[in-house]
Amino acid sequence: MAEIEDRWLSVEEIGKYLGVSNDTIYRWIDKYGMPAHRMGRLWKFKRDEVDEWVKAGGAADLEFRQEQRKA
Template sequence: MDQDKWLTIDELADYLKVGRTKLYRMAQEGVIPASKVGNQWRFDREEIDEWMKLQRPAATKGNKIGHS
């Protein structure tokens, strides 16, 4: 079994370079994919990676590279 599949809040904060307080708030508000086990949050690394990809800003029509 992959021991790095589930991240703690501290591990995720280090992984994403984001503060713990912000991650707690995001988890509680359902902004970031998370599971709560007892009173502790856990984060699936694969879900976090997919979620991060979805956070990329969409290109606007006027900012496309290679088009005049």
């Protein structure tokens, strides 16, 4: 059976898709409003929502500014 394209992704899957750790995903949900949906104890993601969030700047702008203040 072919995989459904518009399925819900797990923290591990979205982290692998974006190339970041699970801890980074949880931080982005908490601090940067990453689009995520809680289903019981689990967080689930729609790839198209996450793609739009990343294109709009996501956590990049905030993290860049914080790194600049530290330097």
